[in-house]
Each structure stands twice: as structure tokens, then as C-alpha cells.
Amino acid sequence: MAKQIIFIYFVSIFYIGTCLGSSVMADTVVNAVQGKVVHVETGELVEAKIVYESLPYGNKIGVLSGNRYEFPIKKGEAYAIYATAPGFRKATIRVLFSEKNENGIVEQDIEMIPVKEEEHVMRLERLIFSQGQYTITEESHDELDRLAVMLKGSPNMVVQLEGHTDSKGNAKQNMKLSQLRVDAVKEYLVDRKSIEKRRIKIKAFGGSKPIATDGDDPTINRRVEVRILKY
Numbered sequence: 001m002a003k004q005i006i007f008i009y010f011v012s013i014f015y016i017g018t019c020l021g022s023s024v025m026a027d028t029v030v031n032a033v034q035g036k037v038v039h040v041e042t043g044e045l046v047e048a049k050i051v052y053e054s055l056p057y058g059n060k061i062g063v064l065s066g067n068r069y070e071f072p073i074k075k076g077e078a079y080a081i082y083a084t085a086p087g088f089r090k091a092t093i094r095v096l097f098s099e100k101n102e103n104g105i106v107e108q109d110i111e112m113i114p115v116k117e118e119e120h121v122m123r124l125e126r127l128i129f130s131q132g133q134y135t136i137t138e139e140s141h142d143e144l145d146r147l148a149v150m151l152k153g154s155p156n157m158v159v160q161l162e163g164h165t166d167s168k169g170n171a172k173q174n175m176k177l178s179q180l181r182v183d184a185v186k187e188y189l190v191d192r193k194s195i196e197k198r199r200i201k202i203k204a205f206g207g208s209k210p211i212a213t214d215g216d217d218p219t220i221n222r223r224v225e226v227r228i229l230k231y
Helices: 002-027 138-153 171-192
Strands: 032-039 048-054 061-066 068-072 078-084 091-096 105-107 110-112 121-123 158-164 200-204 223-230
Touching: 032 048, 032 078, 048 068, 048 110, 061 068, 078 110, 091 110, 138 171, 158 171, 171 200, 171 223
Parallel strands: 032 105, 032 110, 158 200
Antiparallel strands: 032 068, 048 061, 048 078, 078 091, 121 223, 158 223
């Protein structure tokens, strides 16, 4: 009788242990999100900075780099994934736990769209110069301050300031004036906003590249544009 009790005891312990083991194994199954970062047109891999954050509150955040990514995901979770790379637009995708395949993997590639040439250039709309002048007015400070914030937020960014005038007057004087204008903008960013000199290139065009067409106000030709050389 005692032997039977001992046998039943060990069988029970083995059964309970087996059940608990199965339960632990079930709880420790790792589900993951993974994919590649690819050029949308060619399918080639793209080196990128990848940031993922849980939705809706961003309680979990991770940062990766490379042309592939992988991170764990739990039941009921959803994530937003952002990818940035020089020469491409910022890409955003959303993944859900419910999208996992039979292997417990949520697979989704991030497609990067290249930036077109014209998207590299932005005009400082509110940087206004009087005809023949290169002094930066106080009304223009907000525009330049926003540019400084952009540069500080992207410490690897390099820009080229491009100066333009209208086509009136002497071409050589216009070239010199456009040079003085970009010099003034660079000085403001370096001296007043502590942006490193090496990150700001300058180029003068004079009146050789007007943007005003028939019916436009010709004063819009007096402008400074920012060309992003490196993100």
C-alpha cells in the first residue's frame, strides 16, 4: 500500500511538472517584428536609422540602425516604426500583433522613397531684403530661428545657403549683393545661434536664376534658399 502511494505521488509530481513546464514554455514563446529597409523602386537594401515605439502612448521605444530590423512584440501590442536615411523621405509603418504568421513573426519591409532634387531646396519665405540691401531685419529673425532649430535637431545636417537678387541693375553688383546676403545669414546662424561654420556652405547667384514669371511680384527674386547637402 505504501509503495502504491509513493508511486502515485511521483506520477502526480511528474504530471504537474509536465503541465507547468508546458505552461512556462507557452508563456516564453517569443513573437517578433522583422523586416528589411528597401528602396521603393529598386528593392535594394538601404542603410537607415530605425525607431520603433508602442502605440498609442509610446511606452516602449527602441532605436536600431542598419538595413534590417527585428524586435519582440507581445499579444495585443501595436507599434509605429519610423525609418530615416540620407536622400530619402522619412518612412512610417504600423504593425500589429494580430498580423503575425504561423511562426509568430510579423513581417513587413519598410519602403524608402528617394527625395527629388527640388525637395532638397527650401526658400526662406519670410527673410525679406529691401532692394540693394543685405541687412537682416528683426522681422526676419523668426524665419532664421526656425532654420537654426532644424539644424540643431539634425546634428549631421549640412546646408548650402544660396543667395539671389532680382535682375535689375549691374550683374556684377547683383552677384556681390547676393554674396553679402548669404554671408549675413550665415553670420546670424553661427554667431547668434551657435551653429558650426563647417555645416553651412554659401553660394551666390546674383540675378541669374529668377523665379518670378509674368504677373508675379519681381521682388520674390530677392531671396535666400537653403539646399540640404547632407541629412
